[in-house]
Amino acid sequence: MSSTEQGTSSAAPAEPTTAPESAAAPEVPESFYYVHGKDKVVHKVSAGALQHSALIHGMISNLGYTEEQAKANPFPFENIDGDILQMVVDWCNQHKGKPTPPEDTNLPKQKEKLFDLVLAVNYLEIKELLTYCCKQVAMMVKGKSPEEIREIWMIPTDAEDEAAEKEAKKRAGKEAAGETAAAAGDAK
């Protein structure tokens, strides 16, 4: 159901007319929209699949694009990596028009990219996927000791926090001094 216009995806492109949803309601042709991430690879996604994303759904409703306009103006998500956007698009397609079951087996498995995925899903406001991703993040520390949790979730120690704070103050002081010097130069 999803198709990638420019080639990195292994997902088989499929025409919207072949979708079972279309067969069930042939009189309403499905509309499609286009999104791209940081890698500029454009993904074609049905409006039904995009309903999972409150952000995109809102954009679609407000813009009232025709198919041609939508194709000419893909929604740019420059802050989302291409592979992450692909994962999200795949998930939206798999769950088009149906609620997520409690034990969802069609979820992104790449845990190395969980943080990026969480950020993307939060940005795109996909509530159900965010709930699942947050559960996965919480699962990372099941049965772990505080020190293991510190490593897994990269929690700085008090000493590290203090050092970072000092460094930030130092930098802010330097910047302020630089601005003062520049202002004095301008005045002369």
Next chain:
Amino acid sequence: MAPLPLLKCPLVVLEEIIENLTLTERFNLSVLSKQMNKRLLQLRIGKIEVQSMKITVAKPELQIRLTTAQEEIKFVIFPNKKALIQRGVADYILNYVPVQCYAIQKRNEYFFDAPGPTALKNSVVHKKVANLTKHLSRLSIVKKAEVNFQMNIGIKDFMSSVKNVENFQKVDVLGGRSMMFEEEDIPFVANSKLTTIECKVTQLESIVNTFLKQWIAGNFPHVERIDFERDSYRRMEMTKFFTDVEFTPSVRTNPLGLGIPKRTKHQNTVDIVRKTDNQRATLGYCGNGGYATFEVWTEEDFKDLVIADS
């Protein structure tokens, strides 16, 4: 699995993640750094419900056990580091915030050392209990607490160190022969949420009399039952129980029949009525002195009475 920078997550995400953590996991997270603890306490997340908190004050250690729907967590405070070493847990003593100096043996067991010459009576222990219970109360809501004294360290002194007792729904203090209940403890207990108390007293007659008068006046609103035990044998002057107290012979068909310690034989039982709300209670005591039990009537008791009358 690649690490994930938790503190860089947006607030909504952080809240959703933390909602999925158990009390142990939240506690472990909170002690990692001041910054982490601060962030955790700022989140708009539900507190974990603790079904029961059991505090056991004994030699050589003090234990606090929390039971939630998912797990049981145990905190143990030792009088000194040597005792910790003997338990084989001193190799991993950590200095975490906000609860200083604790070690973890298993995932759900935390050990603290509280050095001091007078073992568990010292202020260091009280401070640790205060810090720990205060911190736990920020992460959880305790529905029922039970404090079991197996050594006498003073109910008022100790209970004052258990923070947020006023927020607990039900608190039982069980001491039996180990816990002394003094006149000076009465005002503290009167205004607390203690519901069940087992204690030892020196002046049984005067303590019971003071307690009854205060209960009739509307104090001790949460007390359900108190078992008083005299600390040494001497003949009681039972009439002193009732100085300035109105009472009637008990009308209950089975007064103090349930839950009473088996050793106790109550030869005499009287009923007392609190005039402010017509709440009734029964006081039972034995003829030669030694024990007295005060029990507030439950709704079931009132129903039984109506049935018996009809």
